[in-house]
Amino acid sequence: MERILAILVKDRSGVLTRVSGLFSRRGYNIQNIAVGRTVEPGVSRMTVTVDADPLTVEQIVKQLNKLIDVLKVSDLTDEPAVERELILVKVKAEPGRRSEIQQMADTFRAKIIDLSPDSMIIELTGSEQKLQAFLTMMQEFGIKEIACTGKISLLRGSKVTCDMKI
Amino acid sequence: MRLTGAQMVLACLEAENVEVIFGFPGGAVLTLYDEIYKKGFKHILARHEQGAAHAADGYARASGKPGVVIATSGPGATNIVTGIATAYMDSVPLIAITGQVATPLIGSDAFQEADITGITLPITKNNYLVKDINELPFILKEAFHVANTGRKGPVLIDLPKDLQAQEGEFYYPETVEISSYKPVYEGHAGQIAKAADAIKKARRPLLYAGGGVISSGAHEELLQLSKMMSIPATLTMNGLGGVPYDYEYFLGMPGMHGTYAANNAINESDLLIAVGVRFDDRVTGKLEDFAPRAEIIHIDIDPAEIGKNISVQIPIVGDCKLVLKELLRRLQPVEKTNAKKWCANVLEWKTSKPLHYSQEPGDYLKPQFVIEEFYRLTEGNAIVATDVGQHQMWAVQYYRSQKPRTLISSGGLGTMGFGLPAAIGAQVAFPEKQVICFAGDGSFQMNSQELATAVHYNIPVKIAIINNKYLGMVRQWQELFYGSRYAHTSLDGSPDFVKLAEAYGAKGLRVAKAEETAATIKKALEIPGPVVIDFQVDPEENVLPMVPPGTSIVEMIGGE
Structure with missing residues (x-):
């Protein structure tokens, strides 16, 4: 089962290696990882998606907590949370098909952010399913390349995943 | 500054x-x-x-x-x-x-x-x-x-x-505060109360303790708990010395080369009190069949060990010593007829099926006999370091460790070549104590250069090479599970260990017969510097009992 973990870490060199190394060493497979800053200076947030049963996830969380640079680990899977991923798609776009692509992008509320004589780059944010649906539609035109951020997630409402006063 | x-x-x-x-x-x-x-x-x-x-x-x-x-x-x-x-x-x-x-x-x-x-x-x-x-x-x-x-x-x-x-x-801080590293020492009071209740109710309780007891210095509390509630105890290799080997209710090691009594007690127990252990595969054998009738209390300072290999009913995260102290405070000695019957059963297994071997006159020198003679002549007071392999198992089976921190052996990683340097380290810590290193002829050669260190600083370790001219443990597995095809386990070409010792400036001795053993050990123990004794033992002696890998710990070869 897919689980989403939010991991707060000290922003030190090597910390990404420590976390990802722990996953591979213990045989857990990372499906998806996104790393970025938080409001707290010196603290980064990793959002990791893994496919594992609940017992394995419990063990992953315990092992992560043993890393000195890991401040807090939260399992967001069963919490009310919003999840987003950002994707950039470069599609073939001959002049004759541009308006067709433009229409489709509008339907998905995607933005065209670059244009060249024979291709365009489209930016889209959303859930995994939405991105997948969009990619399926774009295949018809010919996808040249994609770049994807990986999933990030925040709890709904005023509750926060990670209390900063740790 | x-x-x-x-x-x-x-x-x-x-x-x-x-x-x-x-x-x-x-x-x-x-x-x-x-x-x-x-x-x-x-x-x-x-x-x-x-x-x-x-x-x-x-x-x-x-x-x-x-x-x-x-x-x-x-x-x-x-x-x-x-x-x-x-x-x-x-x-x-x-x-x-x-x-x-x-x-x-x-x-x-x-x-x-x-x-x-x-x-x-x-x-x-x-x-x-x-x-x-x-x-x-x-x-x-x-x-x-x-x-x-x-x-x-x-x-x-x-x-x-x-x-x-x-x-x-430079300013050396007196304390250190790491927000993300706060080990839990005190056990959860509610969990300890649950554990105390379970112990009071148990009919067939068993203590299964390990390295955590040694590390936290919980040996006195462990013995007290065992005595007070009449609970038999088994110790993993890294837990040896946690209770004295000669203690009446001590059953020996569990697991792959454990005793019949210890493995059978685990199998029959209705309450397993696991203290500072990690349910290692060498102890549990086939996990699904481990302690099948028991509720499990697991005390460990590392939360990640709880539920890692086996699911437990009463987990207690904390320091073994503190948790056991608190547990003892909540228990009173009780006369339980049930417990008496259980203890009698367990002690019967212990006396009827002990570790055994035979050293007949004219036979090859038996490795177990060598270890027992060391035990006898040092009166069990030596610090013992071992390498890894058959000799290691014989050392922990027959050198009856009585005190914590007197058995030094690579348990988890199983590192050949560990013994001699580890013995040197132990001797540096305790210059006045007798330190014995039991090594195999294979293991010894992985770090034999440290003889020079022992000679250089006159570190008087006594190195007993249990020389069977094989990588013995691997050979044993080849004999039992690979149709006796001894692929690259013969150690032909090994040096003359006596000459090697002498070349380093240490004393070298050799024993090939049982009747020479005691005199040579005595002589070695009296020499003030490092000594190597080459014990030429039965090349095909096996470590028994043995639980074949992947089977339940009650399916023992040579357990009877």
């Missing part, structure tokens, strides 16, 4: 009451060694960095204090990797300080550069590459704190050569 990086390291070691460094110098630690020289700091020069790491480990296991090892960059650092992994698997506090190439050269594939923090990431509790001289005092303090608290373990500090000479402001 302004100090150079090298001076800071030494000042820190003094502040942490470190008595001795085990190490090996080289290009990237020259400045550090210059400071060791100037200070006259006690240093034991090993003959291979791996030896230095194991010696620091042996020192730590025997004394309970963190061991310190220093090695240079590149190959010096990679040579201590096995030593660090050994300490990590057995939760031994170890501080490894490695030199690194100068800061501007890092990442350029400079001479003797290796990414040792990267390499040791999965085998250290934490590690540090020092980049700013002003951080060094805090890193040193943190390293000792992390290594020696919670579930103990090795910590590595990689110190670039230029920083060793660079000056910075």
Whole structure:
């Protein structure tokens, strides 16, 4: 089962290696990882998606907590949370098909952010399913390349995943 | 106070009451060694960095204090990797300080550069590459704190050569506060109450204790609990000495080469009280069949051990000693007829199916007999270090450890070549005690160069090589599970160990007959320096009983 973990870490060199190394060493497979800053200076947030049963996830969380640079680990899977991923798609776009692509992008509320004589780059944010649906539609035109951020997630409402006063 | 990086390291070691460094110098630690020289700091020069790491480990296991090892960059650092992994698997506090190439050269594939923090990431509790001289005092303090608290373990500090000479402001912090590292020592009161209730109700309780008991110094509480509630006890190899071997209710080791009584008790128990253990595969055999009738209480300081291998009903995260103390406070001695019957059963297994072998006149010398003679002639008072293999199992089966920290053996990693350097480390910690190293002819040759260290500092370890001319444990598996096809386990070409010892300037002795054993051991024990005794034993003796891998621990070969 897919689980989403939010991991707060000290922003030190090597910390990404420590976390990802722990996953591979213990045989857990990372499906998806996104790393970025938080409001707290010196603290980064990793959002990791893994496919594992609940017992394995419990063990992953315990092992992560043993890393000195890991401040807090939260399992967001069963919490009310919003999840987003950002994707950039470069599609073939001959002049004759541009308006067709433009229409489709509008339907998905995607933005065209670059244009060249024979291709365009489209930016889209959303859930995994939405991105997948969009990619399926774009295949018809010919996808040249994609770049994807990986999933990030925040709890709904005023509750926060990670209390900063740790 | 302004100090150079090298001076800071030494000042820190003094502040942490470190008595001795085990190490090996080289290009990237020259400045550090210059400071060791100037200070006259006690240093034991090993003959291979791996030896230095194991010696620091042996020192730590025997004394309970963190061991310190220093090695240079590149190959010096990679040579201590096995030593660090050994300490990590057995939760031994170890501080490894490695030199690194100068800061501007890092990442350029400079001479003797290796990414040792990267390499040791999965085998250290934490590690540090020092980049700013002003951080060094805090890193040193943190390293000792992390290594020696919670579930103990090795910590590595990689110190670039230029920083060793660079000056910075030195202030050694008295305490350390790491927001993300707060080991839990006190057990949860509600969980301890639950455990106490379970113990009161249990009809067939059993204590299964391990290295955590030794590490936290909980041996007295463990014995008290066993005596007060009439609970028989089994100890894993790293837990040996947790209760005296000769204690009436001690059943011996569990697991692959455990006793019939211990394995059967686990199988029949209705309450397994696991203290400072990790349900290692060598103990549990087939997990699904382990302790099938028992509710399990698991006391451990590492929350990640709870439920890792086996699901438990009453987990208690905390320090073994504190938790057992609190548990004892909640229990009163009770007369339980049920418990009496259980104890009688268990003791019957213990007396009717003990470990056994036979040494007949005219037979090959039996390895078990050699160990028993050592036990008899040292009156069980020696510190025993072992290598890994058959001799290790015989040593822990027949040298009846009575006290904690007197058995030093690589349990988790199973590192051949550990014994001699670890014995040297233990002897450095306790110069007045008798230290015996039981080695195999295979294991001994993995670090035999440390004989030079023993001779150099006149460290009077007595090395008993249980010489069966095979990699015995591997040969045993080949005999039992690979149709006696002895693929590359014969050790033809080994040196004459007596001559080898003499070449190093140690004393060498040889025994090939049972009747010569006692006299030779006595003679060796009286020699004031290091001695090697080559015991030429039965080449095809097997370690029994044995639970074949992947089967239940009650399916024992040679258990009867």
